[in-house]
Amino acid sequence: MLNIAITGASGRMGRALIQAVEANEQTALTVATVSPSSSLAGSDAGEVAGIGKTDVPLTTHLKEGLDKADVVIDFTTPEATLAHLSQLAGSNTAIVIGTTGFTDAQLAELNAYAEQLPIVFAANYSVGVNLSLQLLRTAARVMGEEADIEILEAHHRHKVDAPSGTALRMGEAVAETLGRDLSQCAVYGRQGQEGPRDKDTIGFATVRAGDIVGEHTVLFASEGERLEITHKASSRQTFARGAVRASLWLSGRDKGLYDMEDVLGFRSG
Numbered sequence: 132m133l134n135i136a137i138t139g140a141s142g143r144m145g146r147a148l149i150q151a152v153e154a155n156e157q158t159a160l161t162v163a164t165v166s167p168s169s170s171l172a173g174s175d176a177g178e179v180a181g182i183g184k185t186d187v188p189l190t191t192h193l194k195e196g197l198d199k200a201d202v203v204i205d206f207t208t209p210e211a212t213l214a215h216l217s218q219l220a221g222s223n224t225a226i227v228i229g230t231t232g233f234t235d236a237q238l239a240e241l242n243a244y245a246e247q248l249p250i251v252f253a254a255n256y257s258v259g260v261n262l263s264l265q266l267l268r269t270a271a272r273v274m275g276e277e278a279d280i281e282i283l284e285a286h287h288r289h290k291v292d293a294p295s296g297t298a299l300r301m302g303e304a305v306a307e308t309l310g311r312d313l314s315q316c317a318v319y320g321r322q323g324q325e326g327p328r329d330k331d332t333i334g335f336a337t338v339r340a341g342d343i344v345g346e347h348t349v350l351f352a353s354e355g356e357r358l359e360i361t362h363k364a365s366s367r368q369t370f371a372r373g374a375v376r377a378s379l380w381l382s383g384r385d386k387g388l389y390d391m392e393d394v395l396g397f398r399s400g
């Protein structure tokens with residue numbers, strides 16, 4: 132049995148993760164944390180997640196629970212994730228990170244922890260999105276030089292970062308395949324007299340509305356034809372189950388930085 136600590140347990144993903152960990156026969160929830168200011172501290176994690184009593188109380192102290200956890204699953208905020216990493220350093224606990232919205236400096240900090248800890252870090256834990264990265268690389272190889280490439284994403288009204296981590300990851304996969312640097316060729320929204328489109332750019336467009344779980348489309352549009360690669364998530368369980376799968380895969384691995392494509396075996400050949 133793999134013992135799992137969930138941080139940000141009262142959040143949208145935190146609750147989905149409690150459900151997924153409890154539903155999996157190979158995993159057990161042993162620790163669940165909330166932010167230091169949370170009024171839910173002390174409540175039962177399972178009751179907060181809507182699955183009935185688990186006898187795991189929500190705590191504000193991750194470090195004190197680490198001896199009860201093989202893997203931490205963290206879908207919180209960039210600041211909280213980095214704070215959790217600093218508490219894990221020197222422990223034997225691995226971490227699966229789903230948080231998005233890191234700055235470049237925060238990402239460098241996160242990457243440095245992979246010299247001490249086994250980390251899976253992915254902007255999206257769904258199987259379909261990670262498969263789409265393979266399809267996008269193929270599309271970029273075949274059509275990318277000729278086509279205009281645009282990435283459209285839509286999420287619920289509560290999402291705070293834009294573009295989504297997944298949209299950025301898709302942009303990186305396409306840019307890398309084409310030998311472009313995303314930081315140089317990305318265009319984030321357009322307004323006013325912008326002039327015609329620069330052929331070598333990759334455009335991003337963001338929608339925030341209602342309860343959309345997560346939708347991504349990458350367009351490869353050229354004269355006379357257009358390829359669209361679309362993924363739509365309809366339940367947060369797809370991300371939660373993926374993160375549990377990543378936890379089982381990560382347990383017992385060497386320190387280092389892995390992603391969901393490693394977990395799914397897309398890089399093993």
Ligand SMILES: NC(=O)C1=CN([C@@H]2O[C@H](COP(=O)(O)OP(=O)(O)OC[C@H]3O[C@@H](n4cnc5c(N)ncnc54)[C@H](OP(=O)(O)O)[C@@H]3O)[C@@H](O)[C@H]2O)C=CC1
Nearest residue numbers: 139142143144165166206207211229230231254255256370
């Ligand atoms: N990789 C993937 O597959 C996916 C990634 N995400 C990403 O996951 C993150 C969370 O998303 P979502 O669940 O919708 O957001 P929520 O705002 O619902 O949840 C974030 C949670 O983090 C908690 N938190 C903040 N600081 C701390 C802390 N120091 N210790 C413990 N908990 C803390 C918050 O608690 P409080 O409310 O008390 O402040 C809140 O419950 C986002 O970055 C999102 O983009 C989301 C879905 C899929």
Ligand SMILES: O=C(O)C1=N[C@H](C(=O)O)C[C@H](O)C1
Nearest residue numbers: 231254255290295296297345
């Ligand atoms: O905040 C969300 O909800 C999601 N965030 C991730 C992202 O930023 O890509 C993944 C998913 O699309 C849902």
